[in-house]
Amino acid sequence: MSGTAANPGNGQYADVNGIKLYYETHGAGRPLVLLHGGLGSGEMFGPVLPALAERHRVILVDLQGHGRTADIDRPIDVRLMADDIAALxxxxxxxxxxxVGYSLGGGVALQVAIRHPERVRRLVPISAAIARRAMYPDILAQQEQMGAAAAAFLEDTPMYALYQRVAPRPEDFPRLLDKIGAAMAADFDLTEQVRGLRMPTLVVAADADMAPPSHFVEVFGLLDGGRRDGGWGGEGRPKGGHALALLPGLTHYDICVSPLLATVVLDFLAKD
Known part of the structure; x- marks a missing residue:
């Protein structure tokens, strides 16, 4: 799932919220903050970044301990990382x-909207379950195996190669796995917080994601979606401008590089 960002040479660091956060800026237009998945970096969006940057000023961020952002002495916690993004x-x-955020980045994006709603115009969480219990049992079992001991098994993966190539301290990889493992083991349920979202939100998932399509339909339901016929003029759609996209033929692992993802995201963000 690794790609190459359009122009990694334009990267900068921002000292915000106690962390030195790496980010790149691509394109021009209405600003779009783009957040990658776990054990990745902004480079994950390489194949779709040019399309997004044609219409937006894309701020491509490497989250705590990922990509070119060094880890700091605190847990990997989507709430803390959301505060980083709000500060940025x-x-x-x-x-x-x-x-817009994918997987781990989707969880961070949700928390930015929950904790700092005044900072967000439109929200797009991609492949981000809002409750741990929603994920398939085999996925939860895999997540329970995540930790430093898994480092040797990941050495032949694109994620490990990316980390070794760009991380400020490549030797931190086992430590990152421990922190990711602890984060995955923590229970969470954002049902009430999502129900309270007021900015227009596009819920996006693959039709073969880490949680069943029914979960993302339930999330849409929390936003008043799927409760009535939309009507000829769209008068029956959710009042907050929320929407749902279940993308066909994709999985959790390739949705972030799909041209279809760029198409639905751009269409949603183009609305007033």
Missing amino acids: IGHLGLDRPDV
Whole structure:
């Protein structure tokens, strides 16, 4: 799932919220903060980044301990990373950017919207379950095996190769696995927080994701979706402008590089 960012040479660091956060800026237009998945970096979006950057000023961030952002002495926690992103938005002087996140980044995007709603214009969480119990049992079992001991088994993966190539301290990989494992083991349920979201939100998932399609339909239901016929003029759609996209023929592992993802995200963000 690794790609090459359009112009990694434009990367910068921002000292925000106690962390030195790496980010790149691509394109021009309405700002879009783009957040990658676990054990990846902004480079994961390489195949779809050019399409997004044609219409938006894309701020491509490497989250704590990932890519070119060094780890710091705190857990991997989507709430803390959301505070990093909110601080970066303020640091860059962005006026309510759209926030789009995939997998771990989707969890961070949700928390930015929950904790800092005034910072977000439109929200797109991709392949981000809102409750741990929603994921398939075999996925939960795999997550329970995540930790430093798994480092040797990951050495032939693109994720390990990316980390070794760009991380400020490549030797931190086992430590990152321990932190990711601890984060995955923690129970969570954002049902009530998602029900309270007020910014227009596009819930996106693959039709063969880590959680069943029914879970993402339930998330849409929390946003008043799927409760009535939409009507000829769309008058029956959710009042908050929320939407749902279940993308066909994709999985959790390739949705972030699909042209179909770029198409649905751009269409949603183009709305007033």
